Amino acid sequence: MTSAHKQPNYIGVFWWLLALTILEVGAIFLPIARFLIAILLVGMALSKAALVAMYFMHLKFERRTLGLIAITPLVLCLLLVFALLPDLSATAHRSTGPAQAPATSH
Amino acid sequence: MSQVAALHTAVEPAESPLTPESWGKLGMWIFLAGDAMSFGALLAGYGALRYGSADWPLPSKVLGVGLTAFMTFLLICSSVTMVLALAAIQRGDQRGLRKFLSLTVLGGVMFLGMQAYEWTHLIHDGLTLTGNPFGAVLFGTTFFIITGFHGAHVTGGVIYLSCYLIQALRGRLGQGSANAIEIAALYWHFVDLVWILVFTFVYLL
Numbered sequence: 001m002t003s004a005h006k007q008p009n010y011i012g013v014f015w016w017l018l019a020l021t022i023l024e025v026g027a028i029f030l031p032i033a034r035f036l037i038a039i040l041l042v043g044m045a046l047s048k049a050a051l052v053a054m055y056f057m058h059l060k061f062e063r064r065t066l067g068l069i070a071i072t073p074l075v076l077c078l079l080l081v082f083a084l085l086p087d088l089s090a091t092a093h094r095s096t097g098p099a100q101a102p103a104t105s106h
Numbered sequence: 107m108s109q110v111a112a113l114h115t116a117v118e119p120a121e122s123p124l125t126p127e128s129w130g131k132l133g134m135w136i137f138l139a140g141d142a143m144s145f146g147a148l149l150a151g152y153g154a155l156r157y158g159s160a161d162w163p164l165p166s167k168v169l170g171v172g173l174t175a176f177m178t179f180l181l182i183c184s185s186v187t188m189v190l191a192l193a194a195i196q197r198g199d200q201r202g203l204r205k206f207l208s209l210t211v212l213g214g215v216m217f218l219g220m221q222a223y224e225w226t227h228l229i230h231d232g233l234t235l236t237g238n239p240f241g242a243v244l245f246g247t248t249f250f251i252i253t254g255f256h257g258a259h260v261t262g263g264v265i266y267l268s269c270y271l272i273q274a275l276r277g278r279l280g281q282g283s284a285n286a287i288e289i290a291a292l293y294w295h296f297v298d299l300v301w302i303l304v305f306t307f308v309y310l311l
Contacts, residue, residue: 010189017182025175028166028310038311045306049299056185056295063127069135077146084154 184213
């Protein structure tokens with residue numbers, strides 16, 4: 001059991017999560033490019049997720065086996081995004097390209 | 107120790123890097139990894155549909171960010187009370203276990219109540235699975251499927267934790283049940299972790 005390790009400072013983690021949530025909501029009103037806001041938001045969301053996984057789910061104190069299990073879906077999701085990229089670029093090309101004649105049914 | 111047992115320990119070490127401290131915990135982690143893939147696929151699909159749409163509305167203009175930020179705060183609080191409930195049972199504090207487990211369940215119920223309130227308002231405004239007066243129809247479809255799938259997980263978590271709460275109130279959860287509570291806590295924190303990502307990708311981006 002994980003009780004063997006020293007208890008993390010749960011209240012400290014809570015304050016970090018709260019602060020990041022407030023910063024996230026504030027970030028959407030920043031007068032900067034949407035792309036930069038997106039980078040900020042994704043960075044803060046991943047930091048919050050990591051805090052929950054490492055301290056609340058005790059991944060920081062667990063064996064490497066559990067860490068590998070936890071990281072597997074992240075890797076697979078990244079692969080999924082890369083697999084979708086050709087479709088995304090095709091869709092973007094269609095929406096920005098010249099208008100096509102509507103398909104006729106026979 | 108018998109001769110066979112002595113031979114067995116000599117051949118097979120008691121623990122290897124792959125031997126978990128708790129098979130139940132390992133099982134829960136494997137389940138959560140599979141579940142994370144479901145959410146990952148939904149969010150990747152959401153991103154693909156949004157990127158390919160010319161009239162996707164800006165979510166923060168359509169959805170209530172203030173309310174959902176408070177819902178995020180509520181789930182974070184319930185995660186804290188869950189770890190405090192686990193710490194309480196590990197040190198044999200029955201009163202603390204009952205108090206923090208009750209607060210965790212209350213947090214989950216309040217979250218579901220607010221989600222129902224949010225959905226009711228959005229549906230009243232015309233946003234449904236098949237309709238969206240603010241732009242792309244698939245915005246409504248993806249919104250209700252992703253938040254609904256997460257809401258179903260919260261409902262499952264509330265039922266799961268309520269079963270333990272009833273046992274705790276009857277005095278049937280001793281220090282020996284700490285592992286079971288830890289496994290339930292893993293599920294609850296996962297629900298919180300997923301909401302953190304849903305909040306960012308569906309509401310804020």
